[in-house]
Amino acid sequence: MNTVVCPECEAQINLEAGTEVGEIIVCPDCGVDLEVTALDPAAVELAPMEQEDWGE
Numbered sequence: 001m002n003t004v005v006c007p008e009c010e011a012q013i014n015l016e017a018g019t020e021v022g023e024i025i026v027c028p029d030c031g032v033d034l035e036v037t038a039l040d041p042a043a044v045e046l047a048p049m050e051q052e053d054w055g056e
């Protein structure tokens with residue numbers, strides 16, 4: 001099992017089997033959205049904020 005550290009609150013997060021690069025996970029401690037950027041070694045970064053304006 002891969003373990004990563006939340007860049008926001010430094011909590012230890014266990015990645016579940018089958019987790020893929022690009023997947024969005026939620027930190028169980030602070031609730032921030034994280035994007036899985038690598039699996040070997042495991043790494044995450046803050047997920048980009050969704051843009052809602054669609055060119056308006």
